[in-house]
Structures are given as structure tokens and as C-alpha cells.
Amino acid sequence: SQTIHQWPATLVQPVGSPLSLECTVEGTSNPNLYWYRQAAGRGLQLLFYSIGIDQISSEVPQNLSASRPQDRQFILSSKKLLLSDSGFYLCAWGWDTEAFFGQGTRLTVV
């Protein structure tokens, strides 16, 4: 069966520091991968999606970037965090229908 791992679960970072959130999927190959941000416990904002290695699309301009160095690894990064980057970040994988989510990372920028 497929599983998705996302870490860390919580993170407190100072403004201006770098960020790296990692997500890995097991039990499948060539999945579509997604990074979402959820602000204030509500709506989901799609940040990035990837249909293959080095094939990443950005949905919104922001202070973040994503990379997919391996087929089942998806990384969300920032060189310098802003206060507005605080939120709940969710990684997900899927094919042509539903998506399956990791447990999320609560990022607080202070």
C-alpha cells in the first residue's frame, strides 16, 4: 500500500531564516505531487504541483520554491522566511483522481 511521510510536524523559525520541508511517498511510482498551504484552519491554497522529476508548476507567486530531486520526494523551500509564510503546509500525492495527504507541518515564523 502507498504511504506518504511529511516532516517535521511542527516548526518555529525566525524571520529571514531558510526553510526546507520534505515529503516522501512509498509504494507507488511517478505520482503527481502537491504542496498546499492552509491558513487559519480553512481553505487550501495550491502552491506547487509536479507530474514528474524536475517538472514543477507554481500556482502563486510567493517566497517559496519546490523541488523534486527524486520520483517520490518533494521538497518545499525558502531562502528567507517572512511572517506571512506561517501556516499549515500539506503535501499530497495522487494520480488522475483523488489525492492523499501527509499529516502536515505547522510552520510558525517569529
Add this chain to the structure above:
Amino acid sequence: AQSVAQPEDQVNVAEGNPLTVKCTYSVSGNPYLFWYVQYPNRGLQFLLKYITGDNLVKGSYGFEAEFNKSQTSFHLKKPSALVSDSALYFCAVRDILSNYQLIWGAGTKLIIKP
């Protein structure tokens, strides 16, 4: 444009009563529709989906949803609510214009009172 609407920000139901969480959609062509549940500080969990076939779809934890093409709706239902059903519920539709994206509703907070 493809879109999903969850008209209720919050739904309150007494334990043991039936519950309905509403979802309407606007898509080009045939929709793929989904319901997810999110507990506090957790990722979203897939509940059920409609791709084709029977309009009544059964999913996890006793939930079901009814696809109504004429009303462009996909309401989530459960015959008898449990306090543990209290959570945030999201409806989503797959965007056929982009094979890779799900279009999400804003979420509905479901509160089940004992």
C-alpha cells in the same frame, strides 16, 4: 471556470440526528467529485468519490454522498451523527482542464453536539 461551493461555513447537528454538508460545483464536462475530512492539526483524509455509476456513493465512517447532475450538487450525508464526526469537511472537483489539480471548496466545519 471550474469551481466548488460549500455554502455553509458551519453546520451544527445533535448527536444521533442525520447530517448533511452541502456542496455544489461548476465544471465543464463530467465531474469527478470528492469529499475529505480534516481533524485538527492533521492532514486531509479521503472519504469518498464520485466518478461514474450510481449517484449514491458510500464512503468511510458511514458517510455517503449523492450526486445530482441537474442540481450540480454533491451533498455529504450520514444517517446518524456521532460526536467524533466533528471536523472540517472539504468538497473537491477534479479540473478536467488541468489533469493535475483538484479544485477545493472553502470547507465546512461540522459540530456534533452531545
